[in-house]
Amino acid sequence: MKTxxxxxxxxxxxxxxxxxxxxxxxxxxxYYGKSKALHNISxxxxxxxxxxxIGPSGCGKSTLLRCFNRMNDLIDGARIGQxxxxxxxxxxxxxxxxxxALRRQVGMVFQKSNPFPKSIYxxxxxxxxxxxxADKKRLDVAVEKSLRGAALWDEVxxxxxxxxxxxxxxxxxxxxxxRAIAVEPSVILMDEPCSALDPIxxxxxxxxxxxxxxxxxxxxxxxxxxxxxxxxxxxxxxxxGKLIEVDATEKIFTQPGHxxxxxxxxxxxx
Amino acid sequence: xxxxxxxHPFTTPPVGAARVEKVAFQVFRLATYSILLAATLIFGIxxxxxxxxxFVREFPFVNVAFLTQSPETLHVFEHEGxxxxxxxxxxxxxxxxxxxxxxxxxxxVYSAGGIFPCIVGTFFLVVGSxxxxxxxxxxxxxxxxxxxxxxxxxxxxxxxxxNLAGVPSIVFGLFGFGLFVLFAPxxxxxxxxxxxxxxxxxxxxxxxxxxxxxxxxxxxxxxxVLPVVITASEESLKAVPKGFRDGSLALGATQWEAxxxxxxxxxxxxxxxxxxxxxxxxxxxxxxxxxxxxYVVRDRLPWQVDKAVDVLFQGVMALPYHIYxxxxxxxxxxxxxxxxxxxxxxxxxxxxxxxxxxxxxRNRMRARYRW
Amino acid sequence: MSVYxxxxxxxxxxxxxxxxxxxxxxxxxxxxxxxERDDALADLVEAEDSEIDELEKRIDGKVIAYISTHxxxxxxxxxxxxxxxxxxxxxxxxxxxxxxxxxxxxxNKNAPLQSMAGIPVMAREVQSMLRQSIRAFVERETNLxxxxxxxxxxVDAEYKEAASEVETAIMANPSTTARELHLLTVAKALExxxxxxxxxxxxxxxxxxxEDIRHSKIKGKLPV
Numbered sequence: 001m002k003t004x005x006x007x008x009x010x011x012x013x014x015x016x017x018x019x020x021x022x023x024x025x026x027x028x029x030x031y032y033g034k035s036k037a038l039h040n041i042s043x044x045x046x047x048x049x050x051x052x053x054i055g056p057s058g059c060g061k062s063t064l065l066r067c068f069n070r071m072n073d074l075i076d077g078a079r080i081g082q083x084x085x086x087x088x089x090x091x092x093x094x095x096x097x098x099x100x101a102l103r104r105q106v107g108m109v110f111q112k113s114n115p116f117p118k119s120i121y122x123x124x125x126x127x128x129x130x131x132x133x134a135d136k137k138r139l140d141v142a143v144e145k146s147l148r149g150a151a152l153w154d155e156v157x158x159x160x161x162x163x164x165x166x167x168x169x170x171x172x173x174x175x176x177x178x179r180a181i182a183v184e185p186s187v188i189l190m191d192e193p194c195s196a197l198d199p200i201x202x203x204x205x206x207x208x209x210x211x212x213x214x215x216x217x218x219x220x221x222x223x224x225x226x227x228x229x230x231x232x233x234x235x236x237x238x239x240x241g242k243l244i245e246v247d248a249t250e251k252i253f254t255q256p257g258h259x260x261x262x263x264x265x266x267x268x269x270x
Numbered sequence: 271x272x273x274x275x276x277x278h279p280f281t282t283p284p285v286g287a288a289r290v291e292k293v294a295f296q297v298f299r300l301a302t303y304s305i306l307l308a309a310t311l312i313f314g315i316x317x318x319x320x321x322x323x324x325f326v327r328e329f330p331f332v333n334v335a336f337l338t339q340s341p342e343t344l345h346v347f348e349h350e351g352x353x354x355x356x357x358x359x360x361x362x363x364x365x366x367x368x369x370x371x372x373x374x375x376x377x378x379v380y381s382a383g384g385i386f387p388c389i390v391g392t393f394f395l396v397v398g399s400x401x402x403x404x405x406x407x408x409x410x411x412x413x414x415x416x417x418x419x420x421x422x423x424x425x426x427x428x429x430x431x432x433n434l435a436g437v438p439s440i441v442f443g444l445f446g447f448g449l450f451v452l453f454a455p456x457x458x459x460x461x462x463x464x465x466x467x468x469x470x471x472x473x474x475x476x477x478x479x480x481x482x483x484x485x486x487x488x489x490x491x492x493x494x495v496l497p498v499v500i501t502a503s504e505e506s507l508k509a510v511p512k513g514f515r516d517g518s519l520a521l522g523a524t525q526w527e528a529x530x531x532x533x534x535x536x537x538x539x540x541x542x543x544x545x546x547x548x549x550x551x552x553x554x555x556x557x558x559x560x561x562x563x564x565y566v567v568r569d570r571l572p573w574q575v576d577k578a579v580d581v582l583f584q585g586v587m588a589l590p591y592h593i594y595x596x597x598x599x600x601x602x603x604x605x606x607x608x609x610x611x612x613x614x615x616x617x618x619x620x621x622x623x624x625x626x627x628x629x630x631x632r633n634r635m636r637a638r639y640r641w
Numbered sequence: 642m643s644v645y646x647x648x649x650x651x652x653x654x655x656x657x658x659x660x661x662x663x664x665x666x667x668x669x670x671x672x673x674x675x676x677e678r679d680d681a682l683a684d685l686v687e688a689e690d691s692e693i694d695e696l697e698k699r700i701d702g703k704v705i706a707y708i709s710t711h712x713x714x715x716x717x718x719x720x721x722x723x724x725x726x727x728x729x730x731x732x733x734x735x736x737x738x739x740x741x742x743x744x745x746x747x748x749n750k751n752a753p754l755q756s757m758a759g760i761p762v763m764a765r766e767v768q769s770m771l772r773q774s775i776r777a778f779v780e781r782e783t784n785l786x787x788x789x790x791x792x793x794x795x796v797d798a799e800y801k802e803a804a805s806e807v808e809t810a811i812m813a814n815p816s817t818t819a820r821e822l823h824l825l826t827v828a829k830a831l832e833x834x835x836x837x838x839x840x841x842x843x844x845x846x847x848x849x850x851x852e853d854i855r856h857s858k859i860k861g862k863l864p865v
Contacts, residue, residue, distance in 0.1 A: 069520060076419045100522050108520035114513030116532055126531070127521035176517070183521060207645040229710030230646055253709040 022047040022088065022187060022217040023068060029081030030063055030072070036081070037063045039241045045234070047186075050209060050218045052232035052249065054225065056269060059238040061221045065189050068092075068219065069106040070099050087187065104131070107180035111192040113172035115164035115179075120147075120156050123164045123175055127183040142182055150178035151208050170201025174208060181216070188212065190220040194227060206231045225265055229253050237261045313618075320615025323608045335384055336612055340569060341592075342383030344605050347375035355605075357382030380567075380596055381605035385613050387571055391586030392620060394484055394572055395563060396553045399491035403548060406492065407499030408534075408541060414500070415507040416515075416529055435497035440557040446490025447561035452479040454486070482585040484572070487563025494558055495548035502544025506537040539636040546625045553621045556590040564591040566599070589617040646711055653703050653724050657731075660696040661775045664731040664738070667693065668771065668834060671741035672764040675827060676757070678749050683742035690739045697732040701725050716848075723848040727778070730837040730844070734771065737830040737837070744823045744830075754820055758806040760828055763799045766792065767831050770838040777845045789842035790854070796835035803828040 021044035030038035038060045045051045053061035063072065067085050070092065072078040084091045092102055104127070115123050124143045133139060143160070147153040152174045156167070164175055173193055180188055190209075194202040209218060209231045222228050228235050229249060236246035237260070245252065245261045256262045263269045326333050342357035349371065356364060365371070410431075418424045458476045461467035468475040480486045510533050518528035556564075565585040575581055596609045667686050674682035704725045707713065713721055748754075770789050777785035807825045811818050843855050 071516065071520065074519070100524060103520055104522040108516075110513055110516060110520075112511075112513055114511065114517045116514055116517065117536060126518070130518075130521060130523050130527060179517070179521065203645075210645050226710075226712040229712065250706045250710060254706055 020047075020089070021045055023219070024084075024086040024089075025064070025067075026084045026086065028064075028067065028083035028085060030060070030067060031077070031079055031081050032063075032075065033077035037241050038067075040083070041243045042083075043236060043243060043246055045217065045219060047217045048213055048215070049233040050213050050220060050231050051234045051236065052228035053219065053221045053236050053238060054223075054228050054264070055238035055244075056264065057223075058240070060241040061236075061238045062191055064238070065191055065219060065221050068187065068189055069103050069108055071103075071108065073099065104183050105185050106187045106189060107183065107185035108189045108191065109173070109176050109180055109193050111195055113169060113176050113196065115167070115172050115175050117163065117165055119161045120164045120167070120175060121160040124178050124182050127179060131183070146178040146182040147175075149181050149212070150174045151204070151211070152178055168201070170197050170204055173197060173201070173205055177205075177208065177212075181212070185216065187217045187219065190218065192221055192223060195223060202227070225253075237264060239264070316611060316614050316618060319607070319611035320618075323612030324615055333384075333612075337384055337389070337616070338386050339384035340387055341380045341385065341567060341609075344378040344381035345375055346378070346605075347373045349373050355382075378603055378605045379600050381603075381609055385587075385589070385592060385609075385616060387568060387587040388589045388592040388613065389616060389620060390571055391564075392553055392589045392617075394586055395487050395491060395559065395588055396549055396624060398484060398488040399495070399552050400545065400549055402488055402492035403495045403499045403552075404541070404545065407496050408503045410496075411500050411503030411507055411541075412529060412534070415504050416525065416533070431497050431500055434493070435501075437494075438557075439494060439555045442490055442494045443558040443561045446486055446493075446558060450480050450486035450489050451482055451562055453477055454480045454489075456480065480583060482561070482563060482565070483583045484563055484586060485582045487559045487586070490558045490562045491552045491555065494555065495545075495552055498548040498551065499541070499545055502547075503537065503541045505544065506540030507533065509540060510536045535635075539632045542628050542632045542635070546628050549624050549628065550621050553617075553624065554590055556588075556594050559588055560591055560594070564588045566591075566595050589613060589620065593617065649703070649707055649711070650717065650720065653700060653707070653721070656696060656700050656703070657724050657727060658775075658779065660693060660700065660728060660731050661771075661778075663689065663693050663696070664735045665768070665771055665775070667735050667738040668741075669768055671738040671745065672761075672768070674742055675745040675748070675764075676761060678745070678753065680746055680749055683745045683749075686742035687739050690735050693732055693735040697728045700728040716851075719848050719851065723844045726844050727841050730841045734834045734837045737834040740830040741827050744827050747823050748820055751820055754810075754817060754824060756806065756810065758803040758810070758821075758824055758828065759799055760803065760824065760831065763796060763803065763828065763831050766796055766799065767835045767838065770796070770835055771841070774838050774841040774845060777842060778848070781849050783846050783849050786842040786845040790839050790846075793835055793839040796832055800828055800832040 023043075023045035025041050025043040025045075028038055028041045029036060030041075041060075041064060043064075053065060055061050066072045067080065068087065080093050085093060087102075087106065090097065116126065118126070121143055124146050125139045128139060128142055133142075144153060144157075147156060152171060155171060156175075159166075164172065167175060173196075177188070177193075194205050197205065206227065209220070212218060213233075220228075220232065232249045234246065235249040235252040237244045237252065237256075237258075239260055245256060245258045247257065251257075252261060253265060256265065260269075323336060324333050325331055339357075342359065345354075345356050345358070345361040347354055349368075354361075354364070414424065414427065418427075455468070455475045455477050456479075458467075458474045458478075461469070461474045462476040462478050466477040468477070514532040514536070515528050518532045519525070523531070563585055565587055568585060568587055570584075572581060572584060572586055575584060593610060593613050596606055596613065600606065667689055670682055671686045673679065674686060704721045708718075708721055711717075770792055773785050774789045777783065777789065804825060807821045807828070811821050840855075843853075847853050
């Protein structure tokens with residue numbers, strides 16, 4: 001009996017010669033002022049897959065995530081020391097890179113769902129309006145497409161123009177995802193997207209992630225081991241600013257290569 | 271189950287502590303009630319005395335003349351066995367009609383007529399200075415809260431703002447007099463002899479000062495309330511969740527786009543709320559305007575000017591200054607009191623109504639943006 | 642509610658069904674090889690055993706992967722544990738089939754015995770028990786499972802009968818001792834296969850009712 005799955009694996013194994021990675025982290029050091037937050041991180045994030053970053057609080061996983069759309073630029077004294085972060089082969093810390101253009105390519109969903117206190121429609125169209133798109137028809141189409149993409153359309157189509165703050169927590173988070181995909185990025189970064197959601201809303205978001213990964217490269221920071229296990233293809237474990245281990249999620253969760261990883265995922269840490 | 275006294279875990283505390291507790295409680299309560307007493311006294315007396323001037327027994331029940339006329343001198347005299355109390359114009363008409371009879375007449379300055387120019391003047395001062403203070407203050411707050419990244423310069427700025435808040439209002443008056451009244455630049459076709467002139471090519475900037483004028487008053491008052499506005503704006507900006515900024519930026523907004531579309535609109539209600547305090551101060555202060563914008567008396571109303579630009583360069587009457595004038599600058603007699611309390615009553619009403627309208631405006635904005 | 646990770650569970654379920662199908666076939670083929678004295682079929686049974694072993698490993702791998710990545714709860718957790726155990730029981734049944742196949746080849750080297758010591762009946766019973774325990778699993782029918790558990794006593798009795806028949810035959814004709822002992826081994830293998838089918842039924846009962854009935858008195862009270 002020949003199948004393309006290895007013995008006992010839940011998902012197809014990442015091919016030995018993968019497609020060129022969407023994001024390449026190459027020997028990156030990152031500083032907040034004088035303190036070093038990331039130590040010599042090297043990591044490849046494959047396209048159209050879900051990569052999960054796990055690790056205890058303060059391990060640098062969010063910092064690395066925020067390197068990918070340069071949200072760290074806003075923090076006083078935050079800077080990349082050495083190394084490169086390449087997205088689609090381009091070093092995004094190159095002086096010639098326009099941060100605004102980068103952030104349109106690399107969308108982000110935050111820990112606390114942060115819909116703007118505007119209407120549902122305005123929330124989704126916001127990113128497009130920033131790009132100067134004012135054509136009502138085009139916006140209508142894009143809003144519907146994004147809301148459908150975020151599996152929210154059926155729930156909100158009758159109240160597009162009422163406030164986004166009337167939505168439930170899970171719906172708000174999916175609205176934030178719709179808002180992110182409206183500008184058609186190639187990467188979506190998710191910073192603990194379900195930490196404030198109940199299990200049902202969480203599973204809806206996770207299910208959405210499974211759908212989204214067909215079109216987008218997704219990087220998710222999570223404190224939930226199960227979430228990393230359920231939704232990701234690749235998992236990276238960080239500890240005090242160092243990348244301890246990165247491998248296929250099943251490998252990490254069944255047979256991690258490092259004692260620290262095993263201690264962490266089995267809850268025997270510290 | 272019975273416990274012997276003392277072994278019970280919930281026994282009352284020792285008697286001494288309980289007594290101190292009771293006394294402390296009463297002291298705090300009295301202190302709080304004394305505020306109520308003071309407020310009642312102030313508002314009560316002003317209302318009781320002021321309403322005698324403002325309200326009348328017959329229709330329309332409001333003393334329209336007091337609210338719509340300019341101050342006049344009161345003439346009190348007896349003629350043909352009758353005692354008359356007439357304002358300037360009425361007195362002159364009376365005399366002319368009777369071919370200026372010789373009478374024994376006493377006149378009391380500002381005790382007749384109304385306070386309309388003062389109301390208008392205060393309104394102009396408040397609107398203009400608050401507009402300037404809000405624009406400058408909000409901009410400064412945006413810079414401090416959104417753009418600046420700390421450092422000694424920003425610390426110095428904050429110290430300056432803090433100190434500005436502590437400057438007595440009379441000092442602001444003198445400062446405004448020195449800077450705006452005497453020195454501020456005015457565009458002119460030719461240089462003015464005896465003052466510093468800056469040639470600009472097509473015209474000259476003459477540092478001759480704006481004189482006692484609305485403009486001088488606006489800027490003086492604006493600088494006075496600036497700390498209030500900046501602090502209020504910063505607090506309101508801080509209250510806007512960081513997520514809105516991050517959300518905008520992550521979608522490819524520039525920092526200014528994020529602030530303009532997703533921060534300022536939500537902060538404005540809060541800014542306005544706190545600025546109400548500023549309005550009350552601007553409307554109420556006498557010292558800053560007594561050298562810069564206020565006239566003891568001015569017959570023309572602010573819009574009665576020859577050229578539009580003159581609106582800015584005219585002094586005005588103002589309610590607080592008028593109270594000051596009628597209370598301490600003219601001889602006191604049985605007729606002055608009605609003007610004093612009437613003016614104070616109107617003054618309170620004006621400040622209250624300005625505050626009220628900004629509360630309504632704020633509530634409307636807040637209903638639109640709620641998170 | 643259907644959840645997106647259900648596909649993994651369904652995957653395991655399908656593999657398990659495939660494995661049980663193969664095991665059933667293996668068992669019936671070994672019995673047919675014995676009764677029809679078919680060496681080729683016996684060889685086939687032996688050859689196919691490795692495939693079943695492979696499936697057991699694969700199912701266990703998936704179960705472990707699923708448990709460690711998904712942290713399953715309640716019925717999902719019971720399902721995974723049960724799946725692993727059923728796979729293991731099936732593998733052992735297939736091993737018994739291999740034993741039967743090997744003995745068949747040994748028996749085929751000599752002339753056929755006069756009596757098969759009730760083995761055809763016993764084999765039918767055991768095969769039917771296996772089928773029924775799998776049906777109980779597929780159809781979520783715990784009553785079927787209970788029936789299987791009840792029938793184990795029958796098989797045990799049949800084995801005892803077969804053993805005494807073998808004993809009698811040896812005493813009557815000592816020259817057939819070796820062949821009769823092979824036959825006894827086959828009977829023992831069938832009896833063991835019946836035990837495994839019973840274990841499967843017990844696992845199925847636990848899976849759907851959440852109640853562990855192994856080693857309990859309930860079996861004594863079951864209808865036969």
